[in-house]
Amino acid sequence: MTDTAHERRRLAARLAQDGALKTPAWRAAVESVPRELFLHPGVFLPEGGLWRPMTAVGADPTEWVRTAYTLDTLTTQLDGHLTADQVSEPVAGLPTSSSTMPALVVGMIESLDVEYGHQVLEIGTGTGYSAALMCHRLGEDNVTTVEVDPAVAARADAALETAGFSTWTVTGDGLLGHPRRAPYDRVIATCLVKRIPYAWVRQTKPGGIILATVGAWANGSGLAKVTVNEDGTAEGRIIGRASFMQARSQATTPVDGDFSARTAYADGERQTKMSPLVLHEWMPAFLAQLAAPGAQLVQATTSTGARLLYLFAPERESFAEFSADGTGWRVRQGGPVRLWDDIEKALTAWQGAGSPDIASVGLRVTDRAHTYWIGEDPELRWEHRLDAAY
Numbered sequence: 001m002t003d004t005a006h007e008r009r010r011l012a013a014r015l016a017q018d019g020a021l022k023t024p025a026w027r028a029a030v031e032s033v034p035r036e037l038f039l040h041p042g043v044f045l046p047e048g049g050l051w052r053p054m055t056a057v058g059a060d061p062t063e064w065v066r067t068a069y070t071l072d073t074l075t076t077q078l079d080g081h082l083t084a085d086q087v088s089e090p091v092a093g094l095p096t097s098s099s100t101m102p103a104l105v106v107g108m109i110e111s112l113d114v115e116y117g118h119q120v121l122e123i124g125t126g127t128g129y130s131a132a133l134m135c136h137r138l139g140e141d142n143v144t145t146v147e148v149d150p151a152v153a154a155r156a157d158a159a160l161e162t163a164g165f166s167t168w169t170v171t172g173d174g175l176l177g178h179p180r181r182a183p184y185d186r187v188i189a190t191c192l193v194k195r196i197p198y199a200w201v202r203q204t205k206p207g208g209i210i211l212a213t214v215g216a217w218a219n220g221s222g223l224a225k226v227t228v229n230e231d232g233t234a235e236g237r238i239i240g241r242a243s244f245m246q247a248r249s250q251a252t253t254p255v256d257g258d259f260s261a262r263t264a265y266a267d268g269e270r271q272t273k274m275s276p277l278v279l280h281e282w283m284p285a286f287l288a289q290l291a292a293p294g295a296q297l298v299q300a301t302t303s304t305g306a307r308l309l310y311l312f313a314p315e316r317e318s319f320a321e322f323s324a325d326g327t328g329w330r331v332r333q334g335g336p337v338r339l340w341d342d343i344e345k346a347l348t349a350w351q352g353a354g355s356p357d358i359a360s361v362g363l364r365v366t367d368r369a370h371t372y373w374i375g376e377d378p379e380l381r382w383e384h385r386l387d388a389a390y
């Protein structure tokens with residue numbers, strides 16, 4: 001087996017240079033844990049809209065090591081079952097497990113503010129690489145990691161053993177946490193969640209920290225960092241942008257099919273005050289999810305090539321349909337929730353506040369609701385209640 005000490009040191013140096021890696025103890029972890037051990041049986045590399053398989057066994061050793069130490073996310077599973085050893089040609093598919101880009105993994109574990117002796121619960125073991133970094137820093141008995149996919153969990157467990165860590169790899173739905181080893185000092189999720197499950201708050205000690213990416217849109221989710229209070233609530237803020245694959249048990253089914261039937265009955269039509277294309281930008285997309293929870297942004301093209309843009313909230317039987325009219329945009333809305341009215345109001349208030357960054361968003365989690373806010377403006381305050389359907 002190739003000794004990758006040089007590549008590990010180089011990776012650590014690049015992460016430190018980019019500002020993701022800050023503390024000597026995490027640097028030591030990156031320099032020690034071989035990422036390639038966690039990529040068996042192989043990875044899928046993006047190529048022309050497809051995924052090219054590359055296996056650990058059989059690949060050119062130099063190319064394999066170079067791939068393992070890329071700064072990119074390495075996809076290890078497609079469509080919930082396919083691994084790189086099962087195909088020989090490029091394939092289509094949706095990534096369902098991966099080794100996340102090292103800068104994001106390291107940036108997140110740096111933000112966890114861990115101290116030696118802390119008990120950490122990780123949701124989304126994936127390859128096990130991030131769990132291995134934490135085991136290096138905290139000791140294998142202090143890390144519990146939960147993976148929903150049994151085959152992925154088994155591979156991660158084997159890789160962790162090979163790397164020398166007999167940690168607690170649990171197969172199950174991480175949205176439930178892992179009560180048997182609770183309470184934890186830190187909870188970190190490396191999959192996207194619509195909201196922080198209250199089970200995580202319950203399983204975290206007062207003063208403990210939960211770090212998780214919240215949202216449902218790939219390019220509009222926020223990394224939430226909340227501290228658990230004595231009274232069983234948790235409070236903090238969104239500390240930055242982050243993007244992850246959705247937690248499987250919460251994964252949204254994308255709206256598909258006959259859009260004309262979905263938009264047949266509108267209750268009103270008007271000119272928009274701003275272009276809906278603003279929703280392609282990260283912060284407006286994040287705000288749209290706060291203002292219209294459960295809404296999906298859908299793009300389509302007609303047979304004549306015309307571009308169509310919609311917002312659908314299927315659980316709330318509501319839609320907004322946009323059409324460019326030469327000078328601006330018109331919106332037709334239907335259903336009990338005026339999705340675009342709510343989003344436009346939020347975006348207008350946000351622009352009025354000087355378009356602050358995602359790090360201006362506060363978050364409070366209770367057993368009943370998530371409350372988000374920016375500053376004091378009541379128009380920039382959103383309560384998502386667990387008893388509301390979306």
Ligand SMILES: C[S@@+](CC[C@H](N)C(=O)[O-])C[C@H]1O[C@@H](n2cnc3c(N)ncnc32)[C@H](O)[C@@H]1O
Binds near residue numbers: 128
């Ligand atoms: C981006 S990968 C994790 C990356 C990993 N921490 C690493 O660095 O290798 C996300 C993982 O979360 C897992 N996952 C998705 N939903 C989950 C859930 N509800 N509970 C636990 N794991 C889940 C997926 O199967 C996938 O393996």
